[in-house]
Amino acid sequence: MSTTEPDAPTLPLSPAAAVAAARPGRVRPRRMRGTAALRRSVSEVRLHPADLVLPLFVKEGLDEPAPIASMPGVVQHSRDSLRRAVVEAAAAGVSAVNLFGVPLVRDAVGSGATDPDGVLNRAIADVRAEVGDALVIQADLCLDEFTDHGHCGVLTADGWVDNDATLVRYAEMALVQAEAGAHVVAPSGMMDGQVGVIRDVLDAAGRGDVAVLAYAAKFASVLYGPFRDAVESTLEGDRRTYQMDPANRREALREVALDIEEGADLVMVKPAGAFLDVLADVAAVSTVPVAAYQVSGEYAMVEAAAAQGWLDRRRAITESVLGIRRAGADQVLTYWAVELAHWLREEWR
Structure with missing residues (x-):
């Protein structure tokens, strides 16, 4: 039988004693x-209007802008309202606009995409005439807005998107867009080899000055729904046979590497917010600037929540774009570009 005294019970420290024992005073990140001045002085990422790109829709035959119901505050532009919009964007300090066309007539091969007088090519020329080089003019290079079936390419008889036949159309589009005045062509169809074909045809035509923004990691996402309203998409089914599986992260790096090897001047991750891990991966290895597209569904969700009073709209917008920049995007395509640019300029004042 033990004759030693039992240890005295250990009393718990009082809250004040626990704080004293931890001695937090030496290291206080707070x-x-x-x-506000201290926080600004150590901010690791800063937003600037030049980080922002404004996507714009122009619809053939409009006399005035038409609201897009699923994207409150965004419109399909007429030619005249598009000119006004790009002047406003340039004045706000936004670096670029990304143009999408909505034609009245569509066919199986998207003939309107290569018509020099088609809605998108006219829009490119209008913007170039209005603002010259004050804004970077990026042109969507894809067939989905121009085909009656709504797919991003030419279809085979059994309804499969024919990759190589589509590349021929993309090459034709690139030349027409360059002639119209685009500084950057932006192939978004996720066809294998699209960047190399476009780069080769531009160079052969003496248009080595036109850059290629590759939609390198574009995922088959539900978040494109409002965009399809904006372009009045006729798509039935989905695009999972050519856009990426949202489950795949490593594959995105493979796609990016291929596009850079083929001559991409910039690469894009799309959508942005749900794929910040992919964006960070791409930014860590890319040898060219990285863009990220804050897509229509991301826009619509914030606007809907803010309209219900569930979010502070301005803070939600700013934080969402900041998160994309923090993940590594050099360029953010966002429908809030001009509004956010104005807010940033107000903060500087």
Whole structure:
């Protein structure tokens, strides 16, 4: 039988004693959060209007802009309202606009995409005439807005998107868009080899000055729904045979590497918010600037929540774009580009 005294029970420290024992005074990260000026002085990522790109829709035959119901505040532009919109974007300090066309007539091969007088090519020329080089003019290079079936390419008899036949159409589009005045062509169809074909045809035509923004990691996402309203898409079914599976992360790096090897001047991850891990991966290895597209569904969700009073709209917009920049995007395509640019300029004042 033990004759030693049992240890005295250990009493729990009082809250004040626990704090004293931890001695938090030596390292206090909160010191650098105490005022707005302190927080600004150590911000790791800063937003600037030049980081932003404004996507714009122009519809053939409009006399005035037409609201898009699923994207409150966004419109299909007429030719005249498009000119006004790009002047406003340039004045706000936005770096670029990304143009999409909505034609009145569509066919199986998207003939309107290569018509020099088609809605998108006219829009490119209008914007170039209006603002010259004050804005970078990026042109969507894809057939989905122009085909009656709504797919991004030419179909085979059994309804499969024919990759190589589509590349021929993309090459034709690139030349017409360059002639119209695009600084950057942006192939978004996710066809294998699209960047190389476009780069080769532009160079052969003496248009080595036109850059290629590759939609390198574009995922088959539900978040494109409002965009399809904006372009009045006729798509039935989906695009999973050519856009990426949202489950795949490593594959995105493979797609990006291939596009850079083929001559891409910039690469894009799309959508942005749900794929920040992919964006960070791409930014870590890319040898060219990285863009990310904050897509229509991301826009619509914030606008809907803000309209219900569930989110502070301005803070939600700013934070969402900041997160995309923090993940590594050099360029953010966002429908809030001009509004956000104005807010940033107000903060500087």
